[in-house]
Amino acid sequence: MTSLASKWHGVKQITRMDKPIGTYLLLWPTFWALWVAADSVPSFHLLFVFSAGVFLMRSAGCVINDFADRKVDGKVKRTNQRPLVTGLLSSKEALFLFFALVMMAFSLALTLSWYAIQLSVVALLLAASYPFMKRYTHLPQVVLGAAFSWGMIMAFAELDGQVPMVAWLLFSANLLWTVAYDTMYAMVDRDDDLKIGVKSTAILFGQHDKRIIALLQLATLALLFSVGELLAFGWPYLLALVIAAGLFCYQQMLIANRQREACFQAFLNNHWVGLVVFLGIFVEYL
Numbered sequence: 001m002t003s004l005a006s007k008w009h010g011v012k013q014i015t016r017m018d019k020p021i022g023t024y025l026l027l028w029p030t031f032w033a034l035w036v037a038a039d040s041v042p043s044f045h046l047l048f049v050f051s052a053g054v055f056l057m058r059s060a061g062c063v064i065n066d067f068a069d070r071k072v073d074g075k076v077k078r079t080n081q082r083p084l085v086t087g088l089l090s091s092k093e094a095l096f097l098f099f100a101l102v103m104m105a106f107s108l109a110l111t112l113s114w115y116a117i118q119l120s121v122v123a124l125l126l127a128a129s130y131p132f133m134k135r136y137t138h139l140p141q142v143v144l145g146a147a148f149s150w151g152m153i154m155a156f157a158e159l160d161g162q163v164p165m166v167a168w169l170l171f172s173a174n175l176l177w178t179v180a181y182d183t184m185y186a187m188v189d190r191d192d193d194l195k196i197g198v199k200s201t202a203i204l205f206g207q208h209d210k211r212i213i214a215l216l217q218l219a220t221l222a223l224l225f226s227v228g229e230l231l232a233f234g235w236p237y238l239l240a241l242v243i244a245a246g247l248f249c250y251q252q253m254l255i256a257n258r259q260r261e262a263c264f265q266a267f268l269n270n271h272w273v274g275l276v277v278f279l280g281i282f283v284e285y286l
Helices: 002-014 021-038 044-068 091-109 114-133 140-160 165-196 201-230 235-254 260-284
Strands: none
Touching: 002 044, 002 091, 021 044, 021 140, 021 165, 021 260, 044 091, 044 114, 044 140, 091 114, 114 140, 140 165, 140 201, 165 201, 165 260, 201 235, 235 260
């Protein structure tokens, strides 16, 4: 019984059930796309499929990430207690869990159109490849951004039967936003990553990190503003963007001295950015 309890604890850790921030950062942009693609409140079926899909794929992404990093996590202060390092779970158990989560997500995708099902394969490839990109490129955050944004493309494919310009604008905005906040996240581990040879945008940007993050945030706002213009949104959406801009300014203040805990708090604050933009879109369709 104790062994079973410890395994369950390991599963909760490796899937980050106790740390829902990643789910939120995936969920809010997916909701942006669902509401815009539906031009109103989407059906319960689509809300369930995409919400559950977000949870399952985020969990699967965390598992494959820990599997990819199992030999280096023990050398990083923030990750040295992860279950594949401490032995709570084995590599085989992690892979089994990854495939189980992916199959559950794919079973949800099978209730969608053939077009959306085909696109779900791309989502899997992006989610599975991201953790290994940090071995070969300083831009793994771009791959993560594409993975975090692909559900938006699937939403339009399902509801519109095509992927219009507004979908790609939302996709691009979310991709750039993801690179910005995940660079903040990578700033937390930058010293450790340099020692063990793991690559990231935080290392690539170096002393220009804060400036480039600010440019990415401005580009995100510009793209979201373009979405509002294209859809003829009114003051609720514009107010949401103003609040999001204020949150970005607050994040810049947090990362000003590049302190680990402050950079992590700036990363976490992005949950509110996604929520605020969603609320702006939600009110537009009331």
